[in-house]
Amino acid sequence: MSAVEYEHPIRRVRDEIAAVVDRAKDGGAITYVTRNGERVAAVVPLPVAERGTRPAGRTAVDSRGEPLRPAPSAAGGRFTWDAGGPSQQEVDWTRAGLEALHAQLTTVTAETAALLGIVGQALAAVSDRHLGTVQELLDSIGPRLALPEGALSDAVEIYDELTRPDDALCVTCREPIGTFYGHEGWQHYRMALNKHGINATELYQAEDGHTPEPTYVPRTRRAFADGRVVAPYDDPAAPAAEEK
Structure with missing residues (x-):
């Protein structure tokens, strides 16, 4: 990043644009353009604009945008x-x-x-x-x-x-259970083909009518x-x- 910074109102930058550009090109200076005291733009050296204004040595990506760290x-x-x-x-x-x-x-x-x-x-x-x-x-x-x-x-x-x-299983039957919008508490579920032939989640009641209670097992991490x-x-x- 440039060690020299300037701050000028738009009118002054307009009147001195050649000098502002020369300072950026030859001296590496950044000139902040202000309107009513608020920074609204900047004239920066092209190398700084191309890599951003982060300090040298801490650049996170290379020239192709790939992370530098392994x-x-x-x-x-x-x-x-x-x-x-x-x-x-x-x-x-x-x-x-x-x-x-x-x-x-x-x-x-x-x-x-x-x-x-x-x-x-x-x-x-x-x-x-x-x-x-x-x-x-x-x-x-x-x-x-x-x-x-x-x-x-x-x-x-x-x-x-x-x-x-992690995955929730029913304590009684060890089948998958979950919570679903529009349903209270835990529900047994399985994947099944719907009427359109699409594999979808299906809620069901256990044959012996037991109430599902959860126990957790580690999920398979990708x-x-x-x-x-x-x-x-x-x-x-x-x-x-x-x-x-």
Whole structure:
């Protein structure tokens, strides 16, 4: 980040635009443009705008937008606890998931900062009535939006996997149970084909009429690879489902 910063009202920046640009190009200075004392835009050196305004040495992504840190990976499966607490496998899995979430969110933040710099240049161009420049800057934003969008989508999937609850089974029959909108308490459920031939959730009453009460078993966690959640069918090392 530049060590020199200026702050000028729009009128002054307009009158001194050549000097402002020269300071950015030759001296690495950032000039903040103000209106009624409020910062509304900025003229920044091009290298700073392209990488965002985060300090050198802490850049989270490379020139292609890929995280610089090694992408975390961990095998999935069912992890059990004992008297000593969680297994090392579960600890490693949780750490890998959190590191993957951190990397994806850092990518979103870093790229968003770079995009904000471009928008700041566009605002400055509007002040100078250079609408052609504004269009060029906006055109440069479009292709870059896919990166933060993709990273945020991956972050949501990682978060969902980290927070997904364990499986609930009925104490009496050891069949799956859950809570459902419009129904009170726990309900037995199973997957069955509906009238449209689609596999859907079906609620049912136990044959002996017992009331379902929950006990919990560890869910099957999906693996992490290259900083993302691995779909079950993409994970050749995924263990076979254990019998309940």
